[in-house]
Amino acid sequence: MVLLYQSQYYLSSETLNKSLVYKSFFKYNKRNIGTFCSFLGGRTVKGSIKRNKQTGKWDIVVDIGKDPGTGNRKQKKKRGFPSKQDAEKAITKILNELNEGTFFEPQKLTVGDFFTIWFKERKSSVERTTYNNQLAFYNIYISPKMAAVKMYEITPIFLQNFLNGLLEETDLENSTIHKIFDVLKVAFKRAVKLKVIKENPVYLVDLPKIKKSEMNVWDLKQINYFIKHVLGVKRPSKYFTAYLLAILCGMRQGEILGLRWKDIDFENKLIYIRQTLSHDGKELRINTKTKSGTRTISIPNRLITQLKMERKTVLENKLKYGSNFEDNDLVICTRHGRPVQSTNLLRGFKKDAKKVGLPVIRFHDLRHTHATMLIGQNINPKIISERLGHARIGITLDIYSHVLPSMQQEVANKLDEIVEKF
Numbered sequence: 001m002v003l004l005y006q007s008q009y010y011l012s013s014e015t016l017n018k019s020l021v022y023k024s025f026f027k028y029n030k031r032n033i034g035t036f037c038s039f040l041g042g043r044t045v046k047g048s049i050k051r052n053k054q055t056g057k058w059d060i061v062v063d064i065g066k067d068p069g070t071g072n073r074k075q076k077k078k079r080g081f082p083s084k085q086d087a088e089k090a091i092t093k094i095l096n097e098l099n100e101g102t103f104f105e106p107q108k109l110t111v112g113d114f115f116t117i118w119f120k121e122r123k124s125s126v127e128r129t130t131y132n133n134q135l136a137f138y139n140i141y142i143s144p145k146m147a148a149v150k151m152y153e154i155t156p157i158f159l160q161n162f163l164n165g166l167l168e169e170t171d172l173e174n175s176t177i178h179k180i181f182d183v184l185k186v187a188f189k190r191a192v193k194l195k196v197i198k199e200n201p202v203y204l205v206d207l208p209k210i211k212k213s214e215m216n217v218w219d220l221k222q223i224n225y226f227i228k229h230v231l232g233v234k235r236p237s238k239y240f241t242a243y244l245l246a247i248l249c250g251m252r253q254g255e256i257l258g259l260r261w262k263d264i265d266f267e268n269k270l271i272y273i274r275q276t277l278s279h280d281g282k283e284l285r286i287n288t289k290t291k292s293g294t295r296t297i298s299i300p301n302r303l304i305t306q307l308k309m310e311r312k313t314v315l316e317n318k319l320k321y322g323s324n325f326e327d328n329d330l331v332i333c334t335r336h337g338r339p340v341q342s343t344n345l346l347r348g349f350k351k352d353a354k355k356v357g358l359p360v361i362r363f364h365d366l367r368h369t370h371a372t373m374l375i376g377q378n379i380n381p382k383i384i385s386e387r388l389g390h391a392r393i394g395i396t397l398d399i400y401s402h403v404l405p406s407m408q409q410e411v412a413n414k415l416d417e418i419v420e421k422f
Contacts, residue, residue, distance in 0.1 A: 058087040112147030156204035174208045216361040217369040233355040237348030241310040250370035260329040292391040
């Protein structure tokens with residue numbers, strides 16, 4: 001319990017920690033300027049309370065220690081308290097926090113200053129494409145609205161208004177807005193760790209729900225038709241092997257374009273996913289983005305045959321172009337051995353799908369086609385999840401939940417077969 005003396009005024013604050021042991025008192029002179037002295041943890045903490053003549057409200061000043069860099073005295077100032085009692089309670093709260101070691105004084109960095117520091121650190125800790133994307137989001141959307149604002153002034157309501165502005169003034173998809181706030185979330189999380197701010201305001205903002213993009217897949221009949229006829233169309237693309245890797249292995253685009261010959265075990269019919277190509281085609285990345293992405297996939301004989309044919313083509317080009325051939329050991333490459341740009345693969349697949357007369361789906365939908373094809377054959381979802389490189393089986397079940405209801409009747413029919421009639 002703490003006694004605060006002010007003539008007849010006597011304060012016993014319930015907000016004080018019971019373990020807090022110090023003596024504190026306020027003294028007011030004729031001009032109603034109060035001073036106090038508190039003996040806290042073996043040191044003296046001083047401060048004052050003063051009424052502002054212009055506003056009629058009360059202001060406080062509290063010594064909070066010394067600057068470790070300069071040795072100069074540091075003070076905490078707050079203005080605008082409606083009453084003397086409110087000002088005294090504010091001082092009591094600060095003293096409590098100082099005693100418990102929870103007092104926090106926000107640094108006066110602007111958002112622009114902090115992000116300059118953060119991006120320098122970020123450049124060496126994330127992939128180049130991730131860094132470039134985050135920098136672009138900051139420069140285009142965050143900086144114009146926040147760069148000049150102090151970090152401690154970024155409150156949940158400030159961010160909610162920022163979000164409302166994005167929703168009203170732009171045509172951005174909800175998924176893109178989430179990516180912008182992901183940048184803010186990671187940056188402010190780092191700011192908390194560096195003690196620039198006390199807490200992360202991004203966690204308290206309600207973001208719009210992301211609408212799931214429509215998934216279009218081919219059925220078994222369409223898959224077989226495509227594989228059988230795509231090589232017979234006029235001027236087909238050179239990416240048939242890439243199509244089979246997506247359809248028969250469920251591999252991602254970057255995994256297909258980063259696949260090396262040394263990652264294929266022809267004898268045991270296995271593919272090891274160990275390298276990927278970045279989205280912009282400028283960087284071959286050793287290892288995958290996630291631990292679950294690095295995996296082993298069993299492959300069928302049909303794909304083994306096609307891979308051997310592809311290897312023969314690559315070796316012929318290597319001999320043909322000699323020193324002009326850039327040997328990256330890639331399975332899917334240009335005739336000069338260089339990585340294939342993802343836009344060229346997507347464009348080629350779209351043209352080939354049109355030429356054979358099938359519904360045009362995204363190249364990524366071939367991965368979904370692989371998954372739904374296996375689900376339709378009652379393959380264990382755990383095995384499917386491992387082939388796709390999902391971190392948890394729950395991800396697989398969530399993505400392909402729309403396929404599962406059609407299998408419910410099959411389960412019911414199977415139960416009729418195995419349970420005796422009564």
